[in-house]
Amino acid sequence: MLKSFTRTTIRVLSRGCSNPCSKQLRHASTHFGYEEVDETEKESRVYNVFANVAKKYDLMNDAMSFGIHRLWKDYYVDGLPLTSDSQILDVAGGTGDIAFRLHRKMKTGKVTVVDINQNMLDVGKERAEKDPSLHLDSKLQVDPEKFEWICANAENLPFEDNSFSAYTISFGIRNCTHVEKVVQEAFRVLKPGGLLAVLEFSAVNPLLKPIYDAYSFNVIPVMGQVLAGDYNSYKYLVESIRKFPNQIFFNSSSEIFSSMVAAPPIRLLLAVPRRPLSFTSYRHIRFRSSNPAPSNKEIGRFTAPITSDALYDPGQLFIHKVFAYKGVVVCAFKCRFQEKKSSTSDRVVSQGRYYQVLIDRGDWSHMGFPVDLTSYLMDGTSRGEKLLTLINGMDCVSHNDILPFNSVDREPLDHDLFHRIFDVTDSPEGKEVNITMKTNLFENYMASQRSWLAPRDVYREVTENIEVTVTTFYLGSSMSAGQLRHMWRYVIRLENHSPQNSVILRERSLKVYSLNNMNQAHGHGVVGKQPELNVQTPAFQFSSTVELAHSKGGHMWGRFKMERPNGSTFDVAIPTVVLESFDEKSTGNVEKSVE
Numbered sequence: 001m002l003k004s005f006t007r008t009t010i011r012v013l014s015r016g017c018s019n020p021c022s023k024q025l026r027h028a029s030t031h032f033g034y035e036e037v038d039e040t041e042k043e044s045r046v047y048n049v050f051a052n053v054a055k056k057y058d059l060m061n062d063a064m065s066f067g068i069h070r071l072w073k074d075y076y077v078d079g080l081p082l083t084s085d086s087q088i089l090d091v092a093g094g095t096g097d098i099a100f101r102l103h104r105k106m107k108t109g110k111v112t113v114v115d116i117n118q119n120m121l122d123v124g125k126e127r128a129e130k131d132p133s134l135h136l137d138s139k140l141q142v143d144p145e146k147f148e149w150i151c152a153n154a155e156n157l158p159f160e161d162n163s164f165s166a167y168t169i170s171f172g173i174r175n176c177t178h179v180e181k182v183v184q185e186a187f188r189v190l191k192p193g194g195l196l197a198v199l200e201f202s203a204v205n206p207l208l209k210p211i212y213d214a215y216s217f218n219v220i221p222v223m224g225q226v227l228a229g230d231y232n233s234y235k236y237l238v239e240s241i242r243k244f245p246n247q248i249f250f251n252s253s254s255e256i257f258s259s260m261v262a263a264p265p266i267r268l269l270l271a272v273p274r275r276p277l278s279f280t281s282y283r284h285i286r287f288r289s290s291n292p293a294p295s296n297k298e299i300g301r302f303t304a305p306i307t308s309d310a311l312y313d314p315g316q317l318f319i320h321k322v323f324a325y326k327g328v329v330v331c332a333f334k335c336r337f338q339e340k341k342s343s344t345s346d347r348v349v350s351q352g353r354y355y356q357v358l359i360d361r362g363d364w365s366h367m368g369f370p371v372d373l374t375s376y377l378m379d380g381t382s383r384g385e386k387l388l389t390l391i392n393g394m395d396c397v398s399h400n401d402i403l404p405f406n407s408v409d410r411e412p413l414d415h416d417l418f419h420r421i422f423d424v425t426d427s428p429e430g431k432e433v434n435i436t437m438k439t440n441l442f443e444n445y446m447a448s449q450r451s452w453l454a455p456r457d458v459y460r461e462v463t464e465n466i467e468v469t470v471t472t473f474y475l476g477s478s479m480s481a482g483q484l485r486h487m488w489r490y491v492i493r494l495e496n497h498s499p500q501n502s503v504i505l506r507e508r509s510l511k512v513y514s515l516n517n518m519n520q521a522h523g524h525g526v527v528g529k530q531p532e533l534n535v536q537t538p539a540f541q542f543s544s545t546v547e548l549a550h551s552k553g554g555h556m557w558g559r560f561k562m563e564r565p566n567g568s569t570f571d572v573a574i575p576t577v578v579l580e581s582f583d584e585k586s587t588g589n590v591e592k593s594v595e
Contacts, residue, residue: 077101092172096124155181170199300407315435325363331356353399384479459575493541502534510558554579
């Protein structure tokens with residue numbers, strides 16, 4: 001609770017005061033602090049935590065943060081663009097700390113406080129009616145009649161659609177079982193153009209981490225025992241703070257946005273310590289460290305992600321959910337997706353949606369992976385030899401990694417290829433711009449069938465919370481030393497699903513088999529680096545190529561050796577991938593557009 005914090009604007013997250021959310025359909029277990037529990041069990045356990053500490057909750061906040069939490073909350077509320085008659089829903093509002101500040105800011109507006117824990121609401125209601133500190137000073141005075149206290153679940157709010165002009169939630173999404181349902185409900189109850197505002201913890205500065213950990217894990221639970229008579233509840237709260245930023249914000253498997261229904265544009269505001277990404281209808285901030293200070297730039301309005309089987313159109317701008325770069329969709333494809341969630345589970349085959357995208361040049365330096373991921377074979381000599389050519393700032397992106405937005409900038413993306421591919425025109429509806437592909441490029445591309453853009457297969461496997469995804473591309477054939485060679489490109493992405501437990505990629509080992517021939521490659525790190533997967537950079541990806549004499553029958557597999565902070569190592573499997581070409585006319589890939 002001693003973490004520094006910065007107010008920025010983005011998507012939702014929330015208030016650890018007390019809002020547990022219900023049962024998830026996709027997974028059998030979830031986290032309760034550092035403990036894995038059945039999903040049906042988490043809600044009741046979180047409920048008990050806040051029921052136990054309700055009467056001493058505000059006292060403990062003051063003690064644990066030395067009163068600093070008051071400054072965070074003041075800063076958070078002061079930055080909200082509210083009117084005097086705003087209708088606000090404060091979720092996980094518990095003891096009323098945020099609700100009282102909202103009321104003072106609005107003067108006449110109404111605040112509806114929702115919490116799943118009646119004990120917390122009772123404390124807040126009593127404070128509104130009897131706490132002298134809320135009434136003696138005219139500047140701080142609150143009117144109890146301007147508050148409504150409702151016990152309800154954030155995943156199933158008892159309100160009509162389009163009921164509120166603002167939705168606030170502070171320090172609570174980390175206590176929810178299904179964050180995507182909470183977000184979905186928020187969008188439902190907000191009016192078009194409404195504000196979704198979030199206050200939450202994030203990762204501590206690495207230099208302060210040892211001190212912070214010693215205080216959090218050793219002092220705060222003891223303080224909870226002394227002041228509130230509850231050691232375990234405050235142990236959970238500390239663990240939930242550590243667990244939250246990675247499991248919810250960085251982890252694309254949470255699919256917060258991909259599960260949202262289509263909704264009118266909603267303004268999003270997040271107050272949070274250092275984040276790799278921040279984003280709203282009018283502001284977008286990206287930063288990975290506190291020095292230099294982040295800068296703000298207006299870029300556009302966040303739009304609801306596509307949740308059907310449809311594909312994003314060429315020209316759709318977006319923020320990458322994991323790597324936090326700004327990009328634009330160039331081509332859309334459907335391809336085979338094969339996933340193995342553990343070393344003992346069976347491989348599940350489905351259809352995935354993927355996009356070739358351009359990355360804004362301003363993000364190349366901090367996106368956390370090599371800029372030259374994409375390559376293709378270009379005609380070279382008359383002897384049939386082709387040259388491997390690189391494209392900087394191009395990536396292949398999963399549908400679930402896209403957070404779409406509409407731009408207000410006539411120069412929405414800085415990339416050498418952007419204006420060669422797209423036209424930018426003013427939108428008749430307002431100040432946002434339309435981005436469309438040049439017609440002649442689209443027609444030429446569809447005629448040429450450039451298969452090197454299309455992912456052939458995507459393979460994913462998880463080992464000890466390290467997810468490895470391999471995407472393959474067939475680049476074509478070329479003559480080399482008088483012999484025909486077939487070339488594939490592959491992109492490997494590693495993501496740490498528990499980045500609070502950092503690991504370093506120390507070694508790689510790859511094997512390629514083709515018609516009784518076996519080749520092996522072993523070395524330190526990848527592409528000259530030994531990337532660390534931690535809270536600041538939970539994911540890394542790189543690209544390489546492989547040549548084979550035959551167009552079919554090839555397989556590739558391997559492992560990474562990862563090192564923990566204590567020096568111990570473990571192996572992470574690289575999924576077995578098939579290296580085969582196929583007739584372009586028979587491919588199941590669907591190309592919507594062009595490069």
